[in-house]
Amino acid sequence: MIRIEGLRKSFGARTVLDGVDLHVGQGESLCVIGQSGTGKSVLLKCILGLEAPDEGLILWQGRPLDRHARPRFLDSFGMLFQGAALFDSLPVWQNVGFRLRQRMSGQKARGIAIEKLARVGLGPETADMMPAQLSGGMAKRAGLARAIADDPQVIFFDEPTTGLDPIRARRINGLIRGIVEETGATAVTITHDMDSVRAIGDSVALLQDGSIAWQGAVADMDDAAPLTGFLGKDTT
Amino acid sequence: MNPVRLSGRATLRGLRAVGAVALFTLRGLFHLRPLRPRLLAAQIFQIGWLSLPVVALTALFTGAALALQIHSGGARFQASDVVPAIVAIGMVRELGPVLGGLMVAARVASSIAAEIGTMKVTEQIDALVTLSTDPTGWLVTPRLWAAMLTVPVLVGVGDIIGIMGGWLVGTQSLGFNSASYLANSWAYLESWDVISGLIKGAAFGLIVAVSGCWYGMASGRGAEGVGRATKSAVVAAAVGILAANFILTGLFFE
Numbered sequence A: 001m002i003r004i005e006g007l008r009k010s011f012g013a014r015t016v017l018d019g020v021d022l023h024v025g026q027g028e029s030l031c032v033i034g035q036s037g038t039g040k041s042v043l044l045k046c047i048l049g050l051e052a053p054d055e056g057l058i059l060w061q062g063r064p065l066d067r068h069a070r071p072r073f074l075d076s077f078g079m080l081f082q083g084a085a086l087f088d089s090l091p092v093w094q095n096v097g098f099r100l101r102q103r104m105s106g107q108k109a110r111g112i113a114i115e116k117l118a119r120v121g122l123g124p125e126t127a128d129m130m131p132a133q134l135s136g137g138m139a140k141r142a143g144l145a146r147a148i149a150d151d152p153q154v155i156f157f158d159e160p161t162t163g164l165d166p167i168r169a170r171r172i173n174g175l176i177r178g179i180v181e182e183t184g185a186t187a188v189t190i191t192h193d194m195d196s197v198r199a200i201g202d203s204v205a206l207l208q209d210g211s212i213a214w215q216g217a218v219a220d221m222d223d224a225a226p227l228t229g230f231l232g233k234d235t236t
Numbered sequence B: 001m002n003p004v005r006l007s008g009r010a011t012l013r014g015l016r017a018v019g020a021v022a023l024f025t026l027r028g029l030f031h032l033r034p035l036r037p038r039l040l041a042a043q044i045f046q047i048g049w050l051s052l053p054v055v056a057l058t059a060l061f062t063g064a065a066l067a068l069q070i071h072s073g074g075a076r077f078q079a080s081d082v083v084p085a086i087v088a089i090g091m092v093r094e095l096g097p098v099l100g101g102l103m104v105a106a107r108v109a110s111s112i113a114a115e116i117g118t119m120k121v122t123e124q125i126d127a128l129v130t131l132s133t134d135p136t137g138w139l140v141t142p143r144l145w146a147a148m149l150t151v152p153v154l155v156g157v158g159d160i161i162g163i164m165g166g167w168l169v170g171t172q173s174l175g176f177n178s179a180s181y182l183a184n185s186w187a188y189l190e191s192w193d194v195i196s197g198l199i200k201g202a203a204f205g206l207i208v209a210v211s212g213c214w215y216g217m218a219s220g221r222g223a224e225g226v227g228r229a230t231k232s233a234v235v236a237a238a239v240g241i242l243a244a245n246f247i248l249t250g251l252f253f254e
């Protein structure tokens, strides 16, 4: 469904991505792991068109994700940002229903927003709160509700559990797994957290020194030589 | 290094920056689809209505001080009775727009840069893109138009309040007769004096909003980046207003 070929991106003299090849199939849940600063977020930004790659191809449904194809891609896309990235100036329900309100009445969008909030475990009383009034965990849930509000076919999660305590992290992992299974959406999760990988992922890709050092099924992960350092480091 | 080469490079960099800002401004102004009247209204409230007290106070004190200055200055050549006319012309053509613009720059350029910079740093701008919404149309366009539409109104209100400040001082402490002070204020004022000041106001409003949006959008990472963006936006807006004022005054009155 999404295929990346030979992606390169440098900032000045610093090469961050140096020939990334990656593939995510329809309905697959892929986790991208890698140490801090290896360019996971840059990879994501290239896919979203927020950074222009120097070289390489990004294909979606077999076609290059260029200026013409990207709007259609984004229409069937949802994303949970690391810090939730809720719009401070809008109440929670308008955040969740942001995309819906572009094509339906406010009343209807609000109804759906409250439904999606309930799906992530937030009550209707949160609908009229402002993002600043939410705790970190609640904001993440609201961000998740916004990501799934318009029933996307592709969902990205950027470090969904970073900054959460283990109990909250487990809950978010469970929610994501549930949502991905329910909707059959294709999911890409960026994470440091091996618990997340086991909970959410079908497959894993390790980003290291600017390219994908290993990609395979989560089940095969424990036998993969390139991952040993990473696994050891994160499970201690 | 070779000085010619150095200055050439600096010139090129400067030109490129000017071009980029011009493009940013045009894109911001004409990204009109979809129309977002609610966002525009919110910005008109933020930029225009909430700046009113500051601009009014500035104009009041400026008009009053101007009356005192002209009275004592004019006394040197027995021309103290020009106070009403000079206060009116000075306020309307120059001090109303410039000081009003500078006050708006201090208040608005900083808050726009801080708001947009914070959105940038917390990935809210990226989030807009993923929600199929162009950040320019959602953030920049309403602010540019709101500032361009409301600052002339602020300048107009400031003109009137400034003239009233002069009138207060003139009648209360300089011994002018109230009715003749007002009559003299209007008598020598031409409509172009007023209109040129309002046009300046629109230009200054645009400069303020562009500075805020530009530095906000270019904001670096972290709180430090936002702080720097805020400072740069105010400085750029203030210098931009003074430079534009000089150019516009030359265009209008030479």
Ligand SMILES: Nc1ncnc2c1ncn2[C@@H]1O[C@H](COP(=O)(O)OP(=O)(O)OP(=O)(O)O)[C@@H](O)[C@H]1O
Residues within 6 Å of the ligand: A011, A016, A034, A035, A036, A037, A038, A039, A040, A041, A042, A043
């Ligand atoms: N706009 C930019 N300009 C210059 N350098 C950048 C830019 N964006 C990212 N980088 C650099 O690219 C490298 C990779 O950054 P990136 O944010 O992708 O890391 P990451 O893998 O997401 O790390 P983390 O897990 O900490 O989020 C970093 O060294 C960063 O400094």
Ligand SMILES: [Mg+2]
Residues within 6 Å of the ligand: A040, A041, A042
């Ligand atoms: Mg990152």
